[in-house]
Amino acid sequence: MTDGFTRDFDGRVAWVVGASGALGGATAQALARQGATVVLSGRNTDALKALAEEIGPQAETLPIDIADDSSVRAAADLVAAKHGRIDFLVNSSSVSVFGDFLSLTDEDWLNVFNAKHLGYVRTLRATIPHMIAAQFGRIVNVSGRGGQHPSRIHLPGGSANAAVDLLTKGLSKIYAEHNIRINAVSPGPIRSPRLAAMQGAGRPAKGPVLGDGQPDDVADAVLYLLSERSRFITGAALQVDGGGPGLG
Ligand SMILES: NC(=O)c1ccc[n+]([C@@H]2O[C@H](COP(=O)([O-])OP(=O)(O)OC[C@H]3O[C@@H](n4cnc5c(N)ncnc54)[C@H](OP(=O)(O)O)[C@@H]3O)[C@@H](O)[C@H]2O)c1
Incomplete structure (x- = not known):
């Protein structure tokens, strides 16, 4: 990335929810x-601390459970009070619940939605007022290819991804007038423990035409959408899926 790109991030404050995860x-x-x-959030304090140590003084940890609205609101208020603003919000959480439709319970579905779609609703609801106050905000919601291309074992996650893309589009229209841009990044298979779990649960082997992606491929797309290089883009869902599976 070039110096011009760095200017968009230098001195800015980013809240990354799901920072203890691969992406x-x-x-x-x-x-x-x-x-x-x-500001690194998730539930696993050890993983957050390890990442913060790797990053150095620019990182701080803020453990939260995004299933708990009061914990999310308190966290957003804390970041805004400490730093004076929240410039960037990245939502990148989920739980690994895979299985045949008839075997999945209400609890499974609720767990998935609480960790993803509803979790994102909570962080967005807690953060957007601070962005409105600053008249500046850049948000990326990580969704997933399963939101457009259903998978037999991933219908709860895929449904949550589709809901995240729709939420992203709707909010982008509501908050554009406050200089808040909101986009989604929709990854395909990315080399990660989550992909390994999916493969273990029987995900079909046919991969993307460009091969599996790496977490940095997603990070690059997120940074592009947070930066001013994407100044005319809001409400998009950028597919980072290696072109998807080849034609039969
Ligand atoms: N990896 C892929 O191939 C792939 C493909 C398509 C889409 N995606 C999407 O990309 C995003 C990131 O995936 P990933 O591979 O990085 O997954 P991951 O490694 O399993 O990370 C998931 C993150 O979600 C957090 N999380 C889950 N429940 C939470 C809760 N109740 N409160 C707070 N944090 C919670 C986890 O934190 P704690 O464990 O610390 O709570 C962790 O940081 C997810 O939305 C996933 O669906 C991934």
Whole structure:
């Protein structure tokens, strides 16, 4: 990335939710490399601390459970009070619940939606008022290819991804007047523990035409959508899926 790109991040404050995960972690590292202060959230305090140590003084940890609205609101208020603003919000959380439709329970579906779509609703609801106050905000919601291309074992996650893309589009229209841009990044298979879990649960072997992606491929797309290089883009869902599976 060039110096002009760095200017968009230097001194800015980014809240990365799901930073203890593979894609959120890579995104937090990429943001810090461009000069942003990164606030790392998730539930696993050890993983958050390890990442913060790797990143250095630009990183701080803020453990939250995004299933708990009061914890999310308190966290957003804390970041805004400490730093004076929240410039960037990256939502990159999920739980790995895979299985045949008839075997999945209400609890499975609720867990998935709480960790993803409803979790994103909570962080967005807590963060957007601070962005309105600043008349500046850039948000990326990580959704997933399963939101457009259903998978037999991933219908709860895929449904949550589709809901995230729709939420992103709707909010982008509502908050554009406050200089808040909101986009989604929709990854295909990315080399990560989550992909390994999906493959273990029987995900079909046919991969993308460009092969599996890496967490940095997603991080690069997120940073592009947070940067001013994408100044005319809001409400988009950028597919980072290696072109998807080949034609039969
Ligand atoms: N990896 C892929 O191939 C792939 C493909 C398509 C889409 N995606 C999407 O990309 C995003 C990131 O995926 P990933 O591979 O990085 O997944 P991951 O490694 O499993 O990370 C998931 C993150 O979500 C957090 N999380 C889950 N429940 C939470 C809760 N209740 N409160 C707070 N944090 C919570 C986890 O934090 P704690 O464990 O610390 O709570 C972790 O940081 C997800 O939305 C996923 O659906 C991934």
